[in-house]
Amino acid sequence: MIFHFQIKQKFKFFFKWFGPQDFKIYRNVIRHNLIDHTKVLIKGTRKLDIPLLQENNKLAQKFLKEAQLVKGQIPSDTISNIKRLWNDPALKITFNSRSELQIPDTAGLFLDDLDRITASNYQPTNNDILSCRIPTTGVRMLSFDHKGSPWRVIDVGGQRSERRKWIHHFDNVSVIVYVVALNEYDQKLFEDESVNRLTESLNLFKETINNEYFEKTNCIVLFNKTDLFANKLKKIDLSKYFPRYQGGSNFENACDFIKTEFIRVGTKKGRNKSRFIISHFTCATNTNSIKEVFRVIQSRITSFQQGKV
Structure with missing residues (x-):
C-alpha cells in the first residue's frame, strides 16, 4: 500500500489510462481554470491597488x-472579455506579483x-492536464496490478481542512510518497x-513523518516542479523567504538547501533509525520524468521490502 499526495493523474499517464471521459472532465476543468484565474487577477488588482484601464473597469x-462555463464551453463574448482583460497592463503586473495572491504559476500559460x-x-494535452488546478478533497484510492504486483495508491488532500479525514486511516502503509512543490x-x-506554502509543506511533512502511525514507514520525498523553480530563482531570491539560505540563484544550491530542510525535520531523535527517507527531484509536466518517478518508487519499494536501500 502507498500513501501519497496528489499524484494519481501522473500514474494514469504512465499506464495510459486516460479515456474520452477523462479528457472531457479535464477540458471542463481547464476552461473553469481560465475563468477563475481571470477573476482572481481582477480581484488582485484591487487588493494590490493596481488600477485597470478606465475602459475596463465596468467590464x-x-x-x-457573470462569467461562467455554459455546457462546457466559454461563450464567445466571455472569450473576448478574457482577452481584453488579460491584455490590460494591470493584470500583467498583478500576475507578476502572484505570490501575494492565490494564482498558480501556470495560470499565464x-x-x-x-x-x-x-x-x-x-x-x-498532457501538459495541460498536469498543469491544471484540481484541489484534492477527501480520500481517493486507485488499485491496479503492475508486473504481477498489486498496488494501492491512496490520494489525499494536503489542505488543513482535509488532514483530519485521512491521518488516522493509514497505519499499515508500505511507503509514504510526499510531493513538495518547489x-x-x-x-x-x-x-x-x-x-508561506513551502513552510507549511515542511511543517506538514514533519507532522506526518513523525506521527505514530508512520514511525516505521519508509518515505520518498518528490521535490516537484523543478522547471518552474529554476526559472523563479532567477527572479525571486529564496533567502527572502528562508533567511538561512545563502546560495543565491544557483539551482543546485537551492535544491540542496530545501532537501536538507526536509531530511532534517524527518529524522527526529528517538524515532525508528531503520526507517529511510529518500528524495528525488522531478518535473511532473515532463512525461519522461513521470515515468522515471514511477520507476524510482517501484525500485525503492522493492529495496525497502528486501531490507536494502
Whole structure:
C-alpha cells in the first residue's frame, strides 16, 4: 500500500489510462481554470491597488459577477472579455506579483493559450492536464496490478481542512510518497495568507513523518516542479523567504538547501533509525520524468521490502 499526495493523474499517464471521459472532465476543468484565474487577477488588482484601464473597469465588474462555463464551453463574448482583460497592463503586473495572491504559476500559460483552449475541437494535452488546478478533497484510492504486483495508491488532500479525514486511516502503509512543490517558496497558503506554502509543506511533512502511525514507514520525498523553480530563482531570491539560505540563484544550491530542510525535520531523535527517507527531484509536466518517478518508487519499494536501500 502507498500513501501519497496528489499524484494519481501522473500514474494514469504512465499506464495510459486516460479515456474520452477523462479528457472531457479535464477540458471542463481547464476552461473553469481560465475563468477563475481571470477573476482572481481582477480581484488582485484591487487588493494590490493596481488600477485597470478606465475602459475596463465596468467590464471587470461584470466579469466577476457573470462569467461562467455554459455546457462546457466559454461563450464567445466571455472569450473576448478574457482577452481584453488579460491584455490590460494591470493584470500583467498583478500576475507578476502572484505570490501575494492565490494564482498558480501556470495560470499565464493557460491565458496565453486562450484561443487553443476555447476552440470547439480542443483536446487537452498532457501538459495541460498536469498543469491544471484540481484541489484534492477527501480520500481517493486507485488499485491496479503492475508486473504481477498489486498496488494501492491512496490520494489525499494536503489542505488543513482535509488532514483530519485521512491521518488516522493509514497505519499499515508500505511507503509514504510526499510531493513538495518547489516553486511555491514565495507563495501564501490559501487558508491562511500569513503562512508561506513551502513552510507549511515542511511543517506538514514533519507532522506526518513523525506521527505514530508512520514511525516505521519508509518515505520518498518528490521535490516537484523543478522547471518552474529554476526559472523563479532567477527572479525571486529564496533567502527572502528562508533567511538561512545563502546560495543565491544557483539551482543546485537551492535544491540542496530545501532537501536538507526536509531530511532534517524527518529524522527526529528517538524515532525508528531503520526507517529511510529518500528524495528525488522531478518535473511532473515532463512525461519522461513521470515515468522515471514511477520507476524510482517501484525500485525503492522493492529495496525497502528486501531490507536494502
